[in-house]
Amino acid sequence: MSKTAIISAKDVDVFYGEKQALNKINLDIPENKVTSLIGPSGCGKSTFLRSINRMNDLVDICRVEGSITIKGQDIYAPEVDVVALRAKVGMVFQKPNPFPKSIYENVAYGPKIHGLAKSKTDMDELVEWSLIKAGLWKEVKDRLDQPGTGLSGGQQQRLCIARTIAVKPQVVLMDEPCSALDPIATAIIEELIDELRNNFTIVIVTHSMQQAARVSQRTAFFHLGELVESGATKSIFTSPEDERTQNYIMGRIG
């Protein structure tokens, strides 16, 4: 485990019923950096991402073995409060999924249930801070009471990011956050990710190699449930050690 690693996975196996989805994953994720998980569909990268905030618990037949520690604490220990874990490890999903409520309520929901704002003024400030961080404030500050579902796709995704960071998590997991967006919205979100890493550790699953190269400092390549290779993004893309990584990056498998 490197000194700066915040998340550390050791021998992680994930099963869906009889089927093994992940096989002995060992991966360290450094703090305040963007780590991207790449690999062909069905390789287990999303499964791994969802193991980090235990969203896999929602799947009845899913079983996780091995250990994942965040800041040294085993998140699969029996005494861990999953709700508190998910407050510290936020998640942004593939399809923008704002709540069918107003923009303000979308962002204020997390702080409200976790009791992060003592007064209305506190809450207003927190909502503004989150929307500014998510680069959405200028566009929506005059219509905070309008439904979040009325925004464009890219705006909705930034609203989801604002909603996630409003809880002040340490880690933000992003599961293909741009796959439903057009290139312009994608570019805005990528810029945003680059800024967010100053405050948060970001793990992003992406199908776009260019995106991984653009936004991340570290990259991990998954293939058929195994972690093939991980390291600095630059070295993975310029001089991959494994043949499979090279083939994938060159577009020969996937």
Added chain:
Amino acid sequence: MTDFITPSSQLKTRKSAEKRFQWYGRGAIIASLVFLVVMVGSILYKGSGAFTTTDVAIVVDLGPEAVDPANPQDARFEKIVKDALKARFPEATKRADRRKLYGLVSNDAGFELERFVLANPDKLGGEVRVWFRASDDFDILLKGTVDRTVDESERRLSDQEIGWIDTLLADGDVKRGFNWSFFTNGDSREPELAGILSALVGSALTLLVCFCFSFPVGILAAIYLEEFAPKNRFSDIIEVNINNLAAVPSIVFGLLGLSMLLNTFGMPRSSPLVGGLVLSLMTLPTIIIAARASLRAVPPSIREAALGMGASPVQATFHHVAPLALPGIMTGTIVGMAQALGETAPLLMIGMVAFIVDVPQSILEPATALPVQIFLWADAPERAFLEKTSAAIIVLLLFLITMNLLAIVLRRRFEKRF
């Protein structure tokens, strides 16, 4: 120039198949509309008579010998009315004729006069013209339900009675008016006095009990089964049985209410409390099934979004999933309540078929319900109950429409929140 698109050989059959199908659909809609119009039309036609009524004016003697001004309530009001009728038509001297004469006004005429006297003490001391409710035979003769031309032996009213009525008509002592008492009275043996209020209140109380029990229980059961219950063989069995319950004939629930609620728990017989509980057994499966379907229709991404930000499963359900499912849940509840409103069989089993004159004041008092009242009136021998039956059906339908409108308004309001 070549023909890029040449008409397909199947074009004709395809087009005629499409036309044929559209006509089938239109035919189905027209058929159901015709049925609806005929049904509602005949009910309205038959029932409209019940909303008007006939009153007769008779000059009664309220002199000091008849009514003591000090104690007006002790007077023999029935006798006063009879004397007044005798004075109006002195030709009726035989006992049988007199009985027919007294039958021109309602049996209740004595009480009507008492109410009049107690309300207008200043009218005492002389002869006063007072309006009395006419009897049902008198009333339906004027409405044209009875044919004057058939042989006297086949009519309920003799030529003599018709003669009296014509005299009264000619003298301007008969008036027709809106039948307010239909909405303010309870049931009665006399059609001209029978009203719908006790059945209406009984139905409302029963439905209230039914709603208060089945709505929360149904929603909680549906939310637990859909959002929290582990999916295993046991929950499968529960699911199958809920679906089966929805198909159980309602009279079986009535028997269950009879043996459990009345005999074992000793709840009051004929009461809206028992009626409502029995009906809620019937509506519960409907509500649970509808609620589960609408919970399932909430996109999983909403659940994930809430859980992903650290909402607990209960928070995710009650803050996000349940509010989104609420309009669908309410639709299911309306369907269930509408069924409950029209249900008769289980109420017969628990004694709500009783003859209820007084308007029930609480859910523990004996009551009857609208469909049961319709059943009772349809069964009554008096001709005049025919129009009452149709009128009661109109009231039932209006009740149903009001209830549905209310639910639609509420649903709209909930939908607007999002």
